Amino acid sequence: IASTIKLNSITGTELPNKAKMDIFERDKVLKALEKTLECTVCLGTLTPPLVVCCNNHCVCSSCGQALKECPTCRMEMANNVKYPIVLDNILYEIPRKCEFSEHCKVFMPGPELKEHMEICLYRLISCEILSCSWKGEYKTLYEHVKTNHQDLLIENGNVTFTDFSVDESYYSVKLISSLGCLFWMYTKNDPTKGMYKVFVIHIALDKREFESQTEFITEDIKYLQKIKVLGQVVNIDETFSSGNILIMPSEALVPFINDEKQLIYKINISEITTTIESNPMAEIESSEEENKNGLLNILKRIDNKALCDFCK
Known part of the structure; x- marks a missing residue:
């Protein structure tokens, strides 16, 4: 039994090999998902609402404003194309790197990241x-x-x-x-x-x-x-x-x-109010560990956004 127990680097507790593999696989899935949802213009994760070409290739709304043709297939960009709302929901929950990622290691879902960038030490x-x-x-x-x-x-x-x-x-x-x-x-x-x-x-x-x-x-x-x-x-x-x-x-x-x-x-x-003060530099140093810790929650949130209303 002892040989099947490994130290979980995320929580510091010991988990079976299978549990460790689950976390590793989740990390791979998240990175693969991020690559699949990459905008071909800015090379960042797609930001909704999307601009779509006639072959259903997507770019961010800000990237597609001036585009006449698709950067992937060179087909004309389509107008008023409706795509599944679930895609928007997933994109909102996909974790993204801070725009100041040359120094900042924060990596979090869109809504939280927007708040972070307003107070990022490296902005x-x-x-x-x-x-x-x-x-x-x-x-x-x-x-x-x-x-x-x-x-x-x-x-x-x-x-x-x-x-x-x-x-x-x-x-x-x-x-x-x-x-x-x-x-x-x-x-x-x-x-x-x-x-x-x-x-x-x-x-x-x-x-x-x-x-x-x-x-x-x-x-x-x-x-x-x-x-x-x-x-x-x-x-x-x-x-x-x-x-x-x-x-x-x-x-x-x-x-x-x-x-x-x-x-x-x-x-x-x-x-005005007394709150626990945080050290921005300490937060940045510990962000990589926190990012790993949050992978499970992030993927659960994405799962919830993508659930079918009938079969769940």
Whole structure:
């Protein structure tokens, strides 16, 4: 009996040879399925909805938009072709590599992968500071700003705007380093509307939520306002027009502008909810083991999606 027991590398428990073979076979099946469902244009796993040619060869919708003929058989691409919904269901559950797979080893089903890529440590991040075209990984953003935009880096919560007047237009983007995280801080003074606006965006590595407290303080006046730190924002102009940001009359800033035309205040970031913090690097190092661990569940989900409604 002892000779038929082997160590299961996935769970660390001992399983019979047959069980180990089952896991190995599942891995082979999954890889074969991934190869079969490969898009001939992008060479990634097909992403629904599909574009189909007259011979039923498929490509991703984004890959097929500009195609006139099939890259496999050179036949004309078909229009309004209906294919089994079960194929879409399977494709949604097929695990895929992270788009940043040169460094990131995450491999998971489509819906989960989309969420992961929004916070992937290796995703490309653009520097939002005006007139800067730099792009790089998250871990290099702080050093970039510190080296090239030192005056726009906030590390101690002290915010200073030089040559500031409530009667003049002012727009600025600064990087805040706080609580081991990075945040973009957008500020805008609009003299035509007499309004000063501020909002903060978390450059996320996890799903934690934060709030910012802005403090305007002089010897005689103290004004505090809290706003929720935003997640990923697509349209900056629309965000400035929303109500979920700090908005105050420009004239209210006058007491906080010193004789050198500097607007000075503090901004403090705090976490809204207490959650177990995760180390992104540790997650990446353990991802290969987790991927193996998840093969069984992934294939079960695919099985469920492909079940016949009658015979099950």
